[in-house]
Amino acid sequence: MKPSPTDLLSVGDVAARTGVAVSALHFYERQGLIVSERTAGGQRRYARHVLRRISVIQVAKRMGIPLAEVADVFDDLPDDRMPGKTDWRRISERWRGKLEARRREIERMESELVECIGCGCVSLRSCRVLNPDDELGSSGSGPRLLPEIPAE
Amino acid sequence: MKPSPTDLLSVGDVAARTGVAVSALHFYERQGLIVSERTAGGQRRYARHVLRRISVIQVAKRMGIPLAEVADVFDDLPDDRMPGKTDWRRISERWRGKLEARRREIERMESELVECIGCGCVSLRSCRVLNPDDELGSSGSGPRLLPEIPAE
DNA sequence: CTAAAACCTCAACCAAACTTCAGGTCAACT
DNA sequence: AGTTGACCTGAAGTTTGGTTGAGGTTTTAG
Numbered sequence: 001m002k003p004s005p006t007d008l009l010s011v012g013d014v015a016a017r018t019g020v021a022v023s024a025l026h027f028y029e030r031q032g033l034i035v036s037e038r039t040a041g042g043q044r045r046y047a048r049h050v051l052r053r054i055s056v057i058q059v060a061k062r063m064g065i066p067l068a069e070v071a072d073v074f075d076d077l078p079d080d081r082m083p084g085k086t087d088w089r090r091i092s093e094r095w096r097g098k099l100e101a102r103r104r105e106i107e108r109m110e111s112e113l114v115e116c117i118g119c120g121c122v123s124l125r126s127c128r129v130l131n132p133d134d135e136l137g138s139s140g141s142g143p144r145l146l147p148e149i150p151a152e
Numbered sequence: 153m154k155p156s157p158t159d160l161l162s163v164g165d166v167a168a169r170t171g172v173a174v175s176a177l178h179f180y181e182r183q184g185l186i187v188s189e190r191t192a193g194g195q196r197r198y199a200r201h202v203l204r205r206i207s208v209i210q211v212a213k214r215m216g217i218p219l220a221e222v223a224d225v226f227d228d229l230p231d232d233r234m235p236g237k238t239d240w241r242r243i244s245e246r247w248r249g250k251l252e253a254r255r256r257e258i259e260r261m262e263s264e265l266v267e268c269i270g271c272g273c274v275s276l277r278s279c280r281v282l283n284p285d286d287e288l289g290s291s292g293s294g295p296r297l298l299p300e301i302p303a304e
Numbered sequence: 305c306t307a308a309a310a311c312c313t314c315a316a317c318c319a320a321a322c323t324t325c326a327g328g329t330c331a332a333c334t
Numbered sequence: 335a336g337t338t339g340a341c342c343t344g345a346a347g348t349t350t351g352g353t354t355g356a357g358g359t360t361t362t363a364g
Contacts, residue, residue: 010361012310022311023353031351041360043311055282063261067351088282089269096265103258106251109215113248117241130207130240164340174341175323183321193330195341219321 008037008045018054025054033057033071035079049082056083056091063095064102160189160197170206177206185209185223187231201234208235208243215247216254 015022028034029044034053036044053074060070073091077083112129167174180186181196186205188196205226212222225243229235264281 010310021353024351026313027352039360041311042313043360052282059281061351088279092265092268092281096262096269099258099262099265103255103262106255106258110248110251110255113244113251116244117248127240129211129244130204162340173323176321178342179322191330193341194343195330213321 008047009050011036011044011046014046014050014054017051018058020054020058028054028057028067031067031071033067033074047080049080052083053077056088060095063099065095065098160199161202163188163196163198166198166202166206169203170210172206172210180206180209180219183219183223185219185226199232201232204234208240212247215251217247217250 009017011022011025014020014025020028025034025044029036034046034050036046036050039045056074057067057070060067073094076090077087116127116129161169163174163177166172166177172180177186177196181188186198186202188198188202191197208226209219209222212219225246228242229239268279268281
């Protein structure tokens with residue numbers, strides 16, 4: 001199906017242009033992420049600016065950002081026009097922040113594991129990765145909840 | 153329920169000591185991640201080394217590693233004894249690799265977004281984040297699939 | 305005009321990692 | 335011995351991000 005001359009795209013057109021399955025487009029519409037007009041016969045016709053929205057959805061997906069969050073940023077967008085540079089800048093700043101947070105968390109875990117790999121732990125009991133809230137560590141040589149944890 | 157003198161822990165004990173819900177312990181057992189003996193009456197009794205396994209499961213969870221992967225590394229472990237330092241070292245090396253890969257992917261996306269935020273894109277049409285497989289970019293000023301994409 | 309291709313809705317299903325519930329049993333304390 | 339709390343099983347429900355299928359309608363190409 002070729003792009004119609006009417007400036008509106010069928011669901012198949014959009015699927016072809018974005019690489020998103022028709023079923024996913026239906027789904028996004030049910031979730032309120034995109035909107036469509038309908039023909040007299042009830043078929044969907046999309047304005048071109050949904051393409052941009054779908055691009056944004058795809059970016060979010062690549063970044064592991066849930067659709068609910070996408071819906072959230074889309075709420076601030078006008079429904080009837082192409083999201084513009086300013087919109088995209090706001091969104092991308094927000095998401096960059098999320099990515100940064102995730103990266104930092106991963107870095108933290110990585111360094112914990114590196115410690116672990118080369119660790120001088122006398123016993124795994126003292127490993128802070130395996131025992132994040134370590135009552136052994138914090139209570140010194142005090143009483144243990146369970147006596148005689150068998151060493152490895 | 154206090155720790156029994158028998159060196160075996162009830163499911164409630166394990167739940168209390170690990171912070172993992174009883175239902176999750178049942179689930180882990182169905183998945184083959186942990187094993188239990190049973191009392192004459194059919195109740196679960198866990199050897200202490202399941203605590204270590206559960207720690208490892210919790211670490212994996214924090215790191216976003218799926219249970220199937222945990223099951224995979226557990227397959228190489230003896231079922232009847234506490235996983236030891238060598239075991240944990242092997243596992244942590246493996247998972248550190250995964251974390252590193254994830255971090256790199258995030259870094260890549262972050263820098264893309266940073267480009268985007270301060271981007272000199274004349275139009276969003278040329279943004280490589282929004283248009284990863286950009287036929288506009290690659291085809292120069294050639295024919296477009298759809299004419300007159302309205303600028304933002 | 306007709307047949308094929310594309311489209312429609314609604315319902316069910318998938319994976320992961322659990323939780324919740326119903327209905328019944330076990331064990332620990334008094 | 336009895337009560338209460340902990341435990342059992344199995345089935346079903348939850349969330350996220352969709353896919354698949356049935357059964358029927360619309361649009362488009364020839």
